[in-house]
Amino acid sequence: MTDTPQSILTAHGVHKSFGRTVALRGAALEVQPGECVAITGPSGSGKSTLLHCLAGVLMPDSGVVTFRGTRLDALGVDERTRLRRSSFGLVLQFGQLVPELSALENVALPLMLEGRRRPDAAAAATQWLERLEVAQLAHTRPTAMSGGEAQRVAIARALVTSPDIVFADEPTGALDTVTGELALDVLVKATRETEAALVLVTHDNRVAAAAEREVVLRDGAIEAAGDGGPGEPT
């Protein structure tokens, strides 16, 4: 294989169609530990589909995705689910928290599924809520939160299991500019602190500029790869 030894996630020749629509035609990507990659491209170019394939949510029609050298397609459904839970984090544009659960319960949920005792899970969840400055919302349900608040809670839920890699699909897309930038700062800072890699789908150039590397997707294939440009934070 051509994998660089240190990359934790690799994708080669990923094809995915939905009926007659070809969403991905041979997309490829490598992610190094702790790095932040932005995937950009026009609407309908297959960004979300690629992200879902990388995260093992969707299985490609052909092509290989490996995480730490393990092919995702070689794992059974349950093993893949467990891998997603323990090693991946996922942040979406909106509407991802369980509406009936409080913020604290939403964040504690993945830990409870890992078999952690509830008090431990709650303690870890509280720490993450504090870190993302939404501790006061611990007992609030998502329906009573603002978009930005819900997004911070979602970020806490994605990071609480200390994942190796976080996937985010337009995490600021539903927020106004200021709130969006704040949420993005929080996401980038938090993944940096935990040394998790971050794969970020966006069509916002400012967001892409926050990444160390930007890859452009067009018609289901990677068109260009390069550095994040002048906006790269120090």
Added chain:
Amino acid sequence: MRPLPLTIVLAAGRGRAALVVATTAVTSALLLVAASMARLGRDDAWSSYEQEHLFAPIGDAGTRPGAILAVVLLTVPVLLLLDQAVRLGSTGRHRRYTALSVAGATRRDLRRWAAIEVGAPAVAGALLGVPLWLLLRELLGFRLAMHAGALVPTSVGPGPWTWAILAAVAAYGVLVGRRSGSRATALTGRGGEAGAPRPWPALAVLAGALVAISGRGGSSSADSLATPIAAVLLVTLGTVGLAPWAAHAAGVRAARRARRAATLIAGRRLQADPRPAGRAAAAVGAVGLTVGVLGVFVGDVLATTDPYDRDDYLVPAAIVAVCALLAVVMIALSIAVHSVETTAQHRREMAALVATGVSSSVLTGAQRTECLLTSLPLALAGSAAGSLGYGWLVGLSPAAYAGGAAALLLTASVVAGSVLVTTALVRPWLVAAVDPGNLRTA
């Protein structure tokens, strides 16, 4: 051109219309059976009992009101399913009504259409109840009387009173339709939550208990019938009213103590939306009550009746038990359907949950827990109340205890079994609801 009502009904979906027809037909047939039992009292009870070879609790004027009540209670799960049928596909209906009102229909027009949507199939169902009743009279009346005691009186035929029942069932259907119409046309959806249910209906239960205790000393024969019926009605209505509160309380308690994620989700769901689960659980409780009474009755029959005569009692009792337990299956199905609808409403959130590594079996587990959390306690309570109440009337003997215990076990296992089976049956819809395709931002 099709007549307007038919067009409206077809627009609402054939499946829904069929379900409304079926549930109203069964309701009207059950009520006709109950009414025909009530008509028996007009003749000399013992002569009709001997002529017709009726099942003893129905033939005996003393226990007949209880039998009538049991038949009426059997309509509760059926009406529950009707309610579920009316709510089915409510998002699509909301959209259609919005389009109609944009096209110039007033809210009054919409309410009238909604009434027709449910009312027209309800009228058809009510009418169908008559042949269904006559069929029951043939099978569970004439035919059964040849082998055992008949469950449906055969000496009572259709009469003017039949129309009164049909009109009542049809009117109920129209009413349910109108109510669903005002729900669907309400400008604001059910965004905010109705507050937590309050335990006031407990007062009705208390009143029923007081009536029962105070009535025990009564001696006149009119009293001896009116008091237990009033007591049973008060307790039943109170329990039905109390059920959402109980579901809410059970949810809060389960969520607070949950160690597993599935229990946590189940409990919080009940807490957020306790009414449908509570109503269904109340119906399960009513069925439990019937089975509890039957258990003691059968125990008593086995202990005291000549083996030669037993079939007269046991066969009809078995038929009633089978009907009651079928009702449990129906209720379990209605809860499971409701739970899938809730999941489908939040399909994006649920798909996100699965994408973050929650397997869909955890969600099925949550669904199972949600169904069991309320229905199992109420089934057990209903069954115990039925056994103790009836045992108290006929005198508690070891045989009655054994029958009651058997009824308790049977009810619990049927409730648990049907919840397991129905949640497994609706699993494909649940899995479809959490498909990663639902994560798309479009």
